[in-house]
Amino acid sequence: MTRHIRHAAVFCALLLVALLVNAARIQVLEARAHDGNAANRRATIARYGQPRGDILVDGRPVTGSRDTGEQLRYERTYADGPLYAPVTGFASQEYGTTLLEHAEDGVLSGTDPMPAPFRLWNEFTRSHTPGGDVETTLNGAAQKAAYDGLDGRKGAVAAIEPSSGRILALVSSPSYDPAALSGNDAEVARSWDRLNGDADKPMLNRAVRQTYPPGSTFKVVTTAAALDAGVVTDLDEPTDSPAPYRLPGTTTTLTNESDGCADLSLREAFKWSCNTVFAKLGVDVGITDMAATAQAFGFNDTALRIPFSVARSTFDTTVDRAQLALSSIGQYNTRATPLQMAMVAAAVANGGQVREPYLVERRTRAGGATVDMAGARPVRQAMQPATAARLKELMTQVVTEGTGTNAAIPGATVGGKTGTAQHGLLNSGTPYAWFVSWAQGDDDLEAKVAVAVVVEDASVARGDITGGGVAAPIARAVMKAVLTS
Incomplete structure (x- = not known):
């Protein structure tokens, strides 16, 4: 009897060991596979089981979390959702995350180990770190001025602090409310279908994800290239520029919107935006x-992130001479995001230096302790300082006595460049109205803001669409908001 009991005890011990080994195999060796199994909802339930950290503008949250009392407990909320949608993106239980909500998801959701004060303990206990906050570089007044200025028209605005690269405004219109996508019910699905089916593409971030022909605003780049290369040495000397100008190797002639451009000096040609002068100059x-x-300014850069990705602005390097002429006035294959053109204006205002733009100032833990802050941004020289000084002079004259007078601000020096870009088959599309500019208060030691504005569907007659008439007033409102805040 004792022998049978001993055998039974050994057998039970073996069963217990086998059970423990199998449990260890499942919980340790196969843990990742089970965690990643689509049928396992524990991670999803844990993710939405606590409030999400906030995105801040001017130190105040523009996001929040709502307790639904459901299994996926907390849904994302947005204050002034359409105003900040091109920055925040959305955080949806059904459709994932975009823009800052995506790029900073680890901090906001608490899944990034960096903000965790007790990382090893959390891993051992499988507890969840509270979401941290992300403080942006945005100037709330400038953001609102840009949004109100577009007034629902298709277009975008980007504004940068030239000396640092801080993004002060990033607006895309028409916009949408990200809160409509936060939950997981039938209404969210209907909102998703409606937004994706909208011909105006409200979820497209036109400021950083859409490229446009920059038109005459690209003449800032062409002027910088000509001055740096020594092709032009005297701003007031007449250029050898016939009007109309026959594109090299073709029978096609290029004309101007106004008369009197033939052989005009660079100063006057820049002021009145003569196509023939700048096409031949290129x-x-x-x-x-x-x-x-162009590449020194940022064109053809595929790696720019702010921290979410930015579409590549392009300057075609495989063109013939006729195509180069058109490229040099911002047409043909030349395309740019509004952010890229704000970088061009910022470089002029910053002595020829381009600071890499950025949108996140600092990240904090839930209690407010700083995890990290934005450091000095990479810088490159887009043009010689002397060239930048002469371009500042030229851009200032555009605003004081040229095509950009609508951007003038009392008590400040403002430089700008207008542009009206053609597009569509045989230029059949409504021209894009552009304005790029910078502003420096009379009491400031350096320029405080550089802006780019593009309006796709100006609500005026086609012949009246100009960058100075349509886009410059919006840029003026944004610059004034920065200077007075």
Whole structure:
């Protein structure tokens, strides 16, 4: 009897060991596979089981979390959702995350180990770190001025602090309310279908994800290339620029919107935006120097992130001379995001230096302790300082006595460049109205803001669409908001 009892005890012990080994195999060796199984909702339930951290503008949250009392307990909320949607993106229980909600998801959701004060303990106990906050570089007054200025028209605004690269405004219109996508019920699905089916594409971030022909605003880049290459040495000397100008190797002629552009000096041609002067100037500079200058400003850069990705602005380096002429006035294959053109204006205002733009100032833990802050941003020289000084002079004259007078601000020096870009088959589309600019208060030691504005569907007659008439007033409102805040 004792022997049978001993055998039974050994057998039970073996069963217990086998059970423990199998449990260890499942919980340790196969843990990742089970965690990643689509049928396992524990991670999802835990993710939405606590409030999400907030995105801040001017130190105040523009996001929040609502307790639904359901299994996925907390839903994302947004204050002034359409105003900040091009920055925040959405955080949806059904459709995931975009823009800052995506790029900073680890901090906001508490899943990033960096903000965890007791990382090893959390891993051992499988507890969840409260979500931290993300403080943006945005100027709330400038953001609102840009949004109100567009007034629902299709277009975008980007504003940068030239000396640092801090993004002060990032607006895309028409916009949408991200809160409509936060939950997981039938109404969220209907909102998703409606937004994706909207021909105006309200979820498209036109400020950083849409490229446009920059038109005459690109003449800032062409001027920088010509001055740096020594093709032009005297701003007031007449240029050898016939009007109309026959594109090299073709029978096609290029004309101007106004008379009197033939052989005009660079100063006057820049003021009145003469196409013929700048098309020939680009050809005289040559593709090598034009491409080098464009790339120094940021064109053809595929790696820019702010921290979410930015569409590549393009300057074609494989063009012939006729195509180069058109590229040099911001047409043909030349395309730019509004953020890229704000970088061009910022470089002029910053002595020729381009600061890499950024949107996140600092990240904090739930209790407010700083996890990290934005450091000095990478810088590159887009043009010689002397060239930047002469371009500042030219851009200032555009605002004081040229096509950009609608951007003038009392008590400040403002420089700008207008642009009206053609697009569509045989230029059949409504022209895009552009304005790029910078502003420096009379009491300031340096320029405080650089802005780019593009309006796709100006609500005026086609012949009256101009960057100075449509886009410059919006830029003025944004610059004034920064200077007075």
